[in-house]
Amino acid sequence: MIEIERLTRRYGSRTGVEGVSLRIDAGSLFGFLGPNGSGKTTTIRVLLGFLRPTEGRASLFGRDCWQAGRQIRQDVGYLPGDLRLYPSWTGQQYLKLFGQIRRRDIAAAGGDLADRFSLDMAVPVRKMSRGMRQKLGLLLALAHEPQLLILDEPTASLDPLMQEQLLQLLRALAEKGHTVFFSSHTLSEVERLCDRVAIVREGRLVADETLETLRGRARRRFTIRWVRLTDAADVKPPPFLAVDERRNRTWDGSLTGETPQLVQWAATQPIEDLTIGHPDLDSLFRRYYAHGPEADAS
C-alpha cells in the first residue's frame, strides 16, 4: 500500500527527512509519531505528490507518488495538519465540489458523516469554530470511502467525545480493509488507535514497531516503600532498577530489567510495600523524542 525507500527531502541546507524507509500494508492502522518539526508533514507531502524527494522514492498502491499523483489521490482521503478552507463556502458547497471533482456521488455518505459528527453543513466556513472546520475537513477526507486515509493531526480542536467517535470510525474502516496513516505528536491517541507505530525525530526514523513490541520494550514504573529510613538510604539499587527519586522511606523509578528479577530481589529486602505499574509508553516515547535510537540501549 505505502512504500517509502530511503526517502530524503531537503529544503536548501535544512533537512526535512533523511533516509526514511517504511512499508505499510493494506488494512493497517499506522501511527506516525514525532515532535513538531520532526519531518512528519514533509513525509506526508511527499506521499501526496506535493514535494519531490531529493533522494529515494515513495509510492502508493505501487505507483510513484510524484509521477502518478493524480491517479493515486483518487483513492486517498487527506486531512492537512493546518487545515485551511475557503471562508465563504458552506459544508454543502464543499461536499458538492468534492463530489464533482472526484466524479463520485458522495452526498449521501457526506450527509451520514455530518449527522455522525453533528455538523451543520449550511454554515459558511468563516462562521465555523475550529472544531467545526476540523470536522468538515474529516468529512471531506472520509466521504468517498478512500482505500487510504492520510490524516495529519486529525484530533486537533476536537472535543474528547468527538475524538473517540473518530477513533471508532477509523477502527471500523480498518476492519473493512482501509488503511489509516495517522500522524500525530500525541502518544495517547496513537496508542488508543494504532497497531503499528513509527517514530520520527529530526527527520530520521528512530523506531518502526508494532505497539505490542513497543509495550514490551517500555519500562515499568515501580515504587518501593522500605521498612526503615536507614534501609532506604543504605541499600544500593541493583542494576535492573533506575531510581529516579528518593523520598523518606520511598524509592520511585523505572524497571530496566525483567519483572521477575525485581520480585525475586524484593523478596530478600526489608520492604514494606512494592508497586509495579504498566509499561510506561509515555516515558519510552519521551526518550525516543529526546535521544533517538540510543533510547533503546539505555
Next chain:
Amino acid sequence: MNRGLLAKSIREATLVTVMLSAALMLIEGILSYVLPTVMQDFSATLLQLPFFRTIIQALLGADVGDQLVPQTFVAIAWVHPTVLALVWTQAIVFCTRVPAGEIDRGTIDMLLGLPVSRWQVYVAETIVFLGSGLVMLLMALIGHRLGIMSVAAEDRPGIGTMLVIVANLYCMFAAVGGLAFMVSAIGYRRGRAISVVFGILIFSFMLNFLVQFWAPARVFAFLGVLNYYQPLPTVRTGDWPIGDMLALLTFGAVFWTAGGFWFARRDICTV
C-alpha cells in the same frame, strides 16, 4: 476538463468579475458620453498646449493631428488609464489566485489533495479567466455603445470597428493574464506576485510615455504592452492590427506555458 474545478473557479471569480465589469461598463459609458460632448468644445484650445498634445499622443500611440475629432475621443475612451486599470486589475487579481493565492492562504493542500493534476487546475483557471475577460469586455462594449449614443450617427464608429478594438484589448488582457499566471506560478505570496506584475505594467505604461519625450527610449518601445494596443489607427482605418494582436497572444502564451510547466514541477510548501 474537470467540471468541479471549473465550478470552483467560476464561484471564486464571479463577484470580482461582476464588480469590475460593472465598473468598466460605467466608466466606458461615461467616457464615451462625456469626451465627445464636453471636450470637443475645448479641443482646439487644449491642443495648443504642447504637453497636453504629447500626453494624448502618448496615450493613443499616434499623432492626433490638429483637431480632436469624434474618432479620437472614441480611441481615448478605450485607452483611458481608468479603463486600463480595471482591465489589468481583473487580469492580475484573477491570475495570481492560483497557485500563489492558494499557497498563500493554505487552501492548496485541500485542492491538490484531490485527484487532479496541476495542469488541470491551471487550465481550468485559465478557461474561466478567458471567459471572464469576454464578459468584462462585452460589458465595456455595451457601456460604450450606450454612452456614444449622444454622438451623431455618422461620427460613431461602426460596431465592426469597435469589435476590432475590443479584440485587441482582449489580446492585451490575455497577455497580462499570461504574465500574471507565470509570476504566480513561481511565487509563494500573492501580494508579492501582484506587486511584481503591477510593477511591470507600470513600467510598461511609463515606457510608452517616455518614448514620446525621449528618443533613446524608442529602442525599448517594443517592451511596452501599450505598444501593441493602439485604438486610434483602428478607429481611423477599421483595419485589424493583426501583428500587434499576434504579438500580445504570443507573449501571453509563452508566459502562460512557462508558468504551467513551473507550477507542474515545483514543490508545494504551505508550512
